[in-house]
Amino acid sequence: MQKLLIEGGHDLNGQVRISGAKNSAVALLPAAILADSAVTIEGLPEISDVDTLGDLLEEIGGSVSRDGQDITIHPEKMMAMPLPNGKVKKLRASYYFMGAMLGKFNKAVIGLPGGCFLGPRPIDQHIKGFEALGAEVTNEQGAIYLRANELRGARIYLDVVSVGATINIMLAAVKAKGRTTIENAAKEPEIIDVATLLTNMGAKIKGVGTDVIRIDGVPSLHGCRHTIIPDRIEAGTYAIAAAAKGKEVIIDNVIPQHLESLIAKLREMDVTVEESDEQLYIARNRPLKSVDIKTLVYPGFPTDLQQPFTSLLTQASHSGVITDTIYSARLKHIDELRRMNAVIKVEGGSVIVSGPVQLEGAKVKASDLRAGASLIIAGLLADGVTEITGLDHIDRGYEKLTEKLSTLGAKIWREEMTDVEIMQDQNM
DSSP: OEEEEEEOOOOEEEEEEOOBOHHHHHHHHHHGGGOSSOEEEESOOOSHHHHHHHHHHHHTTOEEEEETTEEEEEOTTOOOOOBOSGGGGGOGGGGHHHHHHHHHHSEEEEEOOOSOOOSOOOOHHHHHHHHHTTOEEEEETTEEEEEOSOOBOOEEEOSSOOHHHHHHHHHHHTTSBSEEEEESOOOOHHHHHHHHHHHHTTOEEEOBTBSEEEEEOOSOOOOOEEEOOBOHHHHHHHHHHHHHHEEEEEEESOOGGGGHHHHHHHHHTTOEEEEOSSEEEEEOOSOOBOOOEEEOSTTSBOGGGHHHHHHHHTTSBEEEEEEESSOTTOOTHHHHHHHTTOEEEEETTEEEEEEOOOOBOOEEEOOSHHHHHHHHHHHHHSBSEEEEEOHHHHHTTOTTHHHHHHHTTOEEEEEEOOHHHHHHHHTO
């Protein structure tokens, strides 16, 4: 078990390349189940979530081979094997096996998903969609059982905009008989990425990127090659880090249009941001101004960047207010930032961050993936050394984070924890 150490106070300078999108990868890999021949996905991030999904594909009979950042899945011998627990519990995105296996085999048994605990995140909209397509869905001893004689297209209105439900229903519907219409669909770039893969496999999908998606079912899907989009959340995290502690940082392999809401807020704070086709240039040469942010569904400000942005606001003048309308319980990083001398209050559903303050190095723990990113940015800013545990969360979503930040000039490294430190960490 390892801990991450950061010696604060060192400016970031240089160029960093963004990996493939984690939030796409976790849906693209299960989507390969639907094909009748090999699917190769290029540019996947080397993160633990991808490893876990590869293991799950092999558990149901698939053959998975990896060549660097490219993975080839052979689905020909896959079976509707139950996945009631085990690795399914490691990440929330394992629920995409529900839609993919239901679409391929008309049945599935999937354990309730795990991953970061961010408060209640029900899958009722997923189930609503599956049932509309003709599936019987039951919860038996902690696992979701899905059964259908056949799937038929349906008109499905999502009561709340949900990325997971939109993708899962899309996976189940691509081979259903007739037309499926998803209304109030999510519009995230990752949904477009998954739809592009499915279209390359022979699916008929229209309207992706709008709030109405139409799917005409096809009898079979074939293999293909697909290149994943860049990770907008990783890019946003490095952009925030550059705004916090950067001189001049170039972020490569990014689609700026995917980050318009963040870029607007950084400019509002007096950060210099320049865009090109696949790069962002970030420079901080003036004091930061506070801003207010409210997380919204895409193209609004991403909930996944709310926590990293909190650390940035500690360096801005006066007070900024953060309101997360997506996951209101995503606040476990606040107490850890307070350990580092941050001045933060929680009032109702909002967080009020006062600054600027000099953060101090401390022993802190990442409670989830993006909380870990928040603490890393705080560590870059802090006086002294910050020790971060809970790295299993961070490794789920950030590829080669230590190496990338070191290349930019950060003093960051990993150390093995002693038995005493592990016991103390478990009691935190």
